[in-house]
Amino acid sequence: MTRVLAWAALIFGMLYFLLPLVGMTEFSLSMRRGVYSLDAYGSVLSDPRFWETFGYSVAMAVATIVFGVLLVVPTAYWVRLKLPWIRPYIEFVTLLPLVIPAIVIVFGYIRLYNTSSWLPLTGTPMGTNLLLMFGYATLALPYMYRAVDTGLRTLDVGTLTEAAQSLGAGWGTILFRVILPNVLVAVLSGAFLTFAIVIGEFTMAALLDRPAFGPFMQILGANRAYEPAALAVIAFAITWACMGLIQLVTRLQKHTRAGA
């Protein structure tokens, strides 16, 4: 009896997630009347704005990942090493972006850094890009921090640090040759999550008026019928590719038992 119920629940769940996807995919293939075709995809991919905005968002994602890693890895490491009592507070702070809507953050940014403020970041495109990157890093923080912290938990951070120090290593060497390589899988999974978040993000990019992929999807969605569905499928595929890559790097790591 419980067996049957479990299966029923599973099937219901699958339907719940899969049906909209199937419907959307089916719709995206139906641009030509009566037959399935990739016309909608062709139309999306031949749109220069698609490539511009996609390229912009990829670049922003990479910048966000680099910034996020440089911010989070040393912080999480230092907290584990020297300030373990502060961890619950740091965790709380890193969870805030999940509670505070992006729109609040971005309005805060605009108020703080507008053209008549002490640091007029929104005055130039580069400054705005920088601001957007900080915003993205904030959105990705809960995932990045958690991933890295979990990675660090599997290491004896204190003893490894002391071992490296007794061999003459300074903080830079310890971070980049000992700590980072050992949490690389965690960092990469955080990175792919960040990538997925940045590619699909709408609010911040739109309010800061940057030519990102999210706003492009929205514009397309407001003006066309089939192309948005195709775009959604593409975005979905990118996200899943990221998930797949997380799995892959976890497998490929050769110095852990799981990978051997």
Place this chain on the structure above:
Amino acid sequence: MAYLDISHLEKSFGVNHVVKDFSLPIEKGEFVSLLGPSGCGKTTVLRMVAGFESPDRGAIRLEGKDMVPLRPNQRNVGMVFQAYALFPNLTVAQNVGFGLRIAGVDSAESKARVAQMLDLIGLPMAEYGDRYPFQLSGGQQQRVALARALAPRPRVLLLDEPLSALDAKVRVRLRGEIREIQRQLGITTIFVTHDQEEALSISDRVVVMNAGIADQVGTPFEIYNRPATPFVASFVGTLTPFEARVLDPATGTVTSGGLTLNLGRPLPSQAGATVPIALRPEAVQLGRASGREIVLPATAHSVEFMGSVIRVRAEAAGQTFLLDTFNRPDSPPPQPGEPVEISFSGRDVIVIGA
């Protein structure tokens, strides 16, 4: 001045006074063990030498230069940890070469040094060089950790209970190997352990620590045969303690439990003073023997078979005596309750603190 001179170290963690006026001069090439019960401050002393803790007071001088202001990575002191602490992402060869790379040793020289170190610890490069730490046994990992610490030619080697995580057989073999390698390289070494057999068997000198104080510093022979304090006497080896009253300090005559003992050496105490004395189980014999002038009738209480020796607890003259007798297949040990004779010599009596 000694090669490594630790003088008057003090360290507290909050209200917990962990190391108290700890002084220890160590000669170049010496192997010194810190021995003591859990929590007595052994690791803390070692970590102050390594630079991971800073002393509240006192000095640590290496070749005459004060090390206290130096950071751990400036001290050129090798360290081996109980938990091995190999870098999981690096191969055996890369682990051993880590310190060389930081020191900027060029790659050909570093390669040769790594191969040499791996040979020294008996894990040849060809077979083990490319393995990752998880592909090694605990004993092998600890060997690699030793090679890693030794590769950059540290001035001092520190080992913090390096064998505690290993099983008994490996522990005994590896401690011999550590001592052998230490002799070959002539490296000044401090070895922390709470295992007295380990400390006594491999050290030039042993420091017995008790609650942050160095109770006694001496060769294993001195520590075992002339314990300076009741703590050392009870912590190192097994013995039966007695109280004795000095009759004649010049001839070394004392009395205890109605027995008059002649220790055969002068005592530094006054006549009439009370001194703690003790007997090691191996100084007491079952039956009579030549040269053991004191013979007592006794009753065997319990018999503990330990392999090569048999430990008997016997009661004589209102005292309990522990005695060891060699196991011989043709003479079975006494039964509990059986009347026996025990004998010992006044010269084998240990006077604690003298």
